[in-house]
Amino acid sequence: MSTPKNTSTGDVVGRHEAEQEMPASMRGDVNLLATLLGQVLRESDSPGLFEDVERLRTATIAAYTDTTPEAFDRAVEVVESFTLERADEVARAFTCYFHLVNLAEEHHRVRSLRTRDLEVDFPHKRGALAEAYAQLVEELGPEEASEKLQGLRFHPVFTAHPTEARRRAISTSIRRISGFLTDLESLSAAGTEAARVKGNLIEEIDTLWRTAPLRATKPTPEAEVRSVMAAFDDTLFTAVPNMYSRMDGALKGDIEAGYTGPVVPPFVRVGSWVGGDRDGNPFVTAKVTRTAAGIASEHVLRGLEQVALRVGRNLTLDGETTPASDELSALLASLRNKDEDAATEIAMRSPNEPHRHAMLLIARRVAATRTRNADLSYSDPEDLLSDLRIIQESLVSAGAKRQAFGTLQHLIWQVETYGFHLAELECRQHSEVHRRVLAELESGKPLSEQATEVLEVFRAISFIQDRYGKRAAGRYIVSFTTNAEDLANVYKLARAAVGPKGTPPVLDVVPLFETFDDLQAAPGVMNEIMVDPLYAARLEETGRQVEVMLGYSDSSKDVGPVAATLALYEAQQKIAQWADDNDIKLTLFHGRGGALGRGGGPANSAILAQPPHSVDGRFKLTEQGEVIFARYGDPEIAIRHMDQVAGAILQALAPSNEKRNWDAAAKYAGVAQTMEDASRAHFFELVKAPGFAPWFATVTPMEEIGMLALGSRPARRGLSVESLEDLRAIPWVFAWTQARINLAGWFGLGAALEAVGDLPILQEAYREWPLFRTMIDNVAMSLAKTDDRIASEYLALGDREDLSALVLNEMDRTRSWVTKIIGGEELLSNKPVLSRAVKLRSPYVDALSLIQLRALRALRNAPQDAETDPEVQRLLLLSVSGVAAGLQNTG
Structure with missing residues (x-):
């Protein structure tokens, strides 16, 4: 695959313009990776493959910039000219390209974050949490702001919901390519070392091309557990203490950082449903749950052991310059009694180094905890923390503050955050x-x-x-x-x-609470359960802490995305009021997906749009599939993401933010009611139409998505497609995304906005009402990834002009209203970086969509009693995987 040239032909102008909008460093990465992929395709054992990829690439770029039917038809003709084998190869080539472009974008994000850290005058260098804390100090005063900071809690929960379309082998190959790109940045382009790295790079791209893109079988729940563990091992275990350290420095100043005790509390808690979520998944058994907990504990204890050893080996502080406190001397005596032989050996190697001696013996106790050595192991994390704090306090009393609040503090943070379990299952x-x-x-x-x-x-x-x-x-x-x-x-x-x-x-x-009716009934249910003796007893044991989970996915599928968003806001208001009336410390658990139809989108803006007191310093949400690795796959990106979320949680506590939300909710209550009624009515007009469910299964690859080996969990709760009730929200969203319609993210909004009908009022609401602004921005993002012409081709498969017209007319109406409300000539005109990313990919996604349509038509037009052609089915699944990579989300 080549990089486009700036010629006079229409096929490259649109693509060239999108590329020219890139920063130079990112453009260089994309050009390099695309050129190397092109070389790999030329060297493949398939003559003419590179030329066929280029034919389709130039045709879809031409069709993207030239909206005439003739340009679109030419791209369709190219796809139809391929044999099934060639179409398979071309789909894989475009999918590889998307993996490489996604990698280049992530690589550029990391590079930008590192550059910002080096820029002394960068306005937001302190980070989101530090900026939000400064706002709290200004609005509440230092004492109350400090109290709010100490109560901060961010609780991401990793799930095994099957939304990661790419294989782990593909992800691993991409990580290696990213490493080679990083290596290349520090080398002279003409040097021999650079040539070696480029050789490694093209070899790895060739490996990526030759690796089967589809899983042969569904992963087991145990395999899902180990896959998620990669995020902990590679990123979170070290990123979280590094984040605390950076935030502490931002709040105290670089000189004080690492010299005095931390100001930032260990506010992250990680949860997991992987191996614990058995709703609709018969493969998650009690045995699997035990295994999942064991795997997680093994990972964290091994990590804690390694860190403890490293800290101990570096504490070469002489007892004369850094004497042990009485408490440390007593701890050392206790540790010696438990592990006499090791204590004697360490004392010989490290004479008169009491802090090192104690730390190395603690490392041995952590190892014993992992191996289940009852004589030496720790009973619980608090026991280990007690020993670590004795060492820390001894160092402080001896004047070794840098050692007390440096890497030792990182270890303490890790134990406080992860315990001996890593993730709360x-x-x-x-x-x-x-x-x-x-x-x-x-x-x-x-x-x-x-x-x-x-x-x-x-x-x-x-x-x-x-x-x-x-x-x-x-x-x-x-x-x-x-x-x-x-x-x-x-x-x-x-x-x-x-x-x-x-x-x-x-x-x-x-x-x-998942459905519209259940969300409305939530406060009454909570009132009723409080009188249950067992629930009430547990309530008192926890200091009246209560957690309530809200389902974004099924509520959206139930009444449409607009009505669901407004119903969720109202439910949060009422539950927060219930908590306040009953002296409850409430945590709302947001069951958000990665896609916009399932509550996805930027987490920080969503937090700031929540009702007053519904966040109250605590934010818990589900993270799944591709979102886990997008947000937590790279340490720099993970730190930035957690900082932004933490900052938003604190900022949501500011009286000014609460007042803005209160005032806007009151001012636009009538607008909200009009929108809710109109959007729900229009959504029901579609989904409650006779024959809608089988039509939906025909015009999207919904049935075929269930054949993808994404996860251990079945795609449906039941077997029938005659009703949407048993269809899970993930394939509902995934299928509409694949059809380039994204209906689950926007349908009904156009009708809602038209029912209000007052553009100046809606533009004013966009400026003043955070919930409305977030909704409009998310829909703009969703609509930007749609394509009318390709959507029409999918809808035509169903032979229901009435339903097709409903969808396409609502798409046009929603796009028109959203564009006018935001201001500008097109969607995302106020978000240039996101707009660039969409434009960069769209023509290439179109290529895969046309291949998918060819396969889908063949499957739909086959006689009912005919066996499914395995080559056609494989082509369809390949295109599904590729489109998911191109759009960067699934369900």
Whole structure:
């Protein structure tokens, strides 16, 4: 694949303009990677492949800039001219290109972040949290601002929802290519070392090209656990303490940083549903849950052991210059008694180095904790923290403050954040499953396999808590909570699992309100559950802390994205008021997906748009699939993301932000009601139309998406496509995305805006109402990735002109209103970086969409009793993977 030349032909002008908007360094990376990919394609064993890729590339670029039917038809003709084998190869080539462009963009982001850190005068160098804290000090005063800072909590929860379309082998290859790009930056272009690195680079790109892009089989839940562990091992374990250190420096100043005790609390807690979420996934068993907890603990203890060893080896402080405190001397004596042989050996190698001596013995105890050596292991993380703080305080008293608050403080932060469990494993199950099991228990008949398994889960939670600590597992989420009994049932089942003489696990039962009706009923349900004796007892044990989860995905599928957004805002308002009335310390858990139709989008702007007191210093959300690796796959990006989120959480506490949201909600309440009613009515006109569900399955690759080996979880709760109720929200969003319609992210907004009808009022709302602004910006992003002509081709597969017209007319209407509200001539005119990224990819995504359409037509036009052509099916799945890479999201 070559880079475009600036010629007079229309096929390259649009692409050239998008490329010229790139920063020079990023443009250089894209050109280099594209040129090397082109060389790989030329060297392939498939004659003419490079030329065919170029034919399609130039045709789709021409069609992107020339909107005439003739230009589009020429691109279609190129795709139709390919054999199935050639179409397969071309789809893989474009997919490789997307992986490389995505890599170049990420690489540029990291480079920009590092450059900013070196620019002394960069206006936001201090970071988002430091800026937000300064605002709190100004508005609340230093004492109250400090109190708010100490209560800060950010709690991302990693899930195994199947939204990462690329294989782990592909991700690993991309990481290696990124490493070679980094190496190349520090070398002279003409040097021999640069030539060596370029050789490695093209070899790795060739490997990427030759690696099968599709998984042969679905991953097991255990494999999903190990895949998510990569984010901890490669990034989060070290990024989190580095982030705390940077924030501490920003708040105290570089001189004080690392010399005095930290100001920033260890505010990150990481959760995981991977291996714990069994709602609709029969492959997640109690055994899997135990295994998941064991894998996570093994990873964190191994990491803590290595850090403790490194800290100990570096603490070569002589006892004369840095004497041990009495407490440290007592600790050393205790450690020697537990591990006499090792203590003697360390003393011989490190005479009169008490802090080093103690730290190395602590490292051995951490290792013993991992290997289950009962004589030497720590009983819990607090036991280890106590020892570490004795060393820290001894260093401070001896004047070695840099050693006390340097790498040793990093280790303390890691233990505080991750404990011995790494991620707090959460279990989730559907409320209906609990009802069925309780009915079986009451019947007195032999238990079914499902009932036995449900009870075994509670025993697994007890086991995990006993072995890894209470924080390791304890939250139990009830999907589709409709009433207080759904929550009380969990405590009944936990008691039944251990019998009358056993002790049930310590559980915080978390309701998940998902549908529109359930969101409206949420405050009443919470009022009712508070009188349940078991729930009330746990409430007092936690200091009246309550967690409530809100489902973005199913509510959007239930009433449409606009009505769902407004209903979620209203639910949060009412739940926050309920918490305030009942002296509850509330944490709202946002079940957000990566795609805009599932509550996705920039987290910091979403936080600032929440109702007053609904965040209150604590923000918890789900992170899944491609989002995990986009936000946490690189240390610099992860630190930047967490800093922005933390800053937004603090800023949301500022009286000025709360007043802005209060005032806007009151001022535009009528606008909100009009929008909600109109959008929901128009959404129902579509999804409740007779025959909508099978039509949807025909005009999108919804059925075929279920064939992709994305995750262990089934794509549907049931088997029928006659109803959307059993279809999970992920394939609902994924399918519309693949069809270049993105309907789940915007449908109904055009009708809502037209119902309001007052452009000046809507433009004013965009300036003053954070929730509305976030909604409009997210829809603009979603619509920018749509394509009318390609969407029309997909919709034509269904032979329902009435439904197709509904979709296309609403797309046009929504785009028109959003563009006018934002101001400018096109979508994203106020977001140039995002606009550039979309324009850069769109013609290439079009190429894969046309290949997908060819495959989809062949499948839809085949006789019903004919066997599916495996080559056509493979081509379709390849194109699905490629489009996901090009659009950078799935479900």
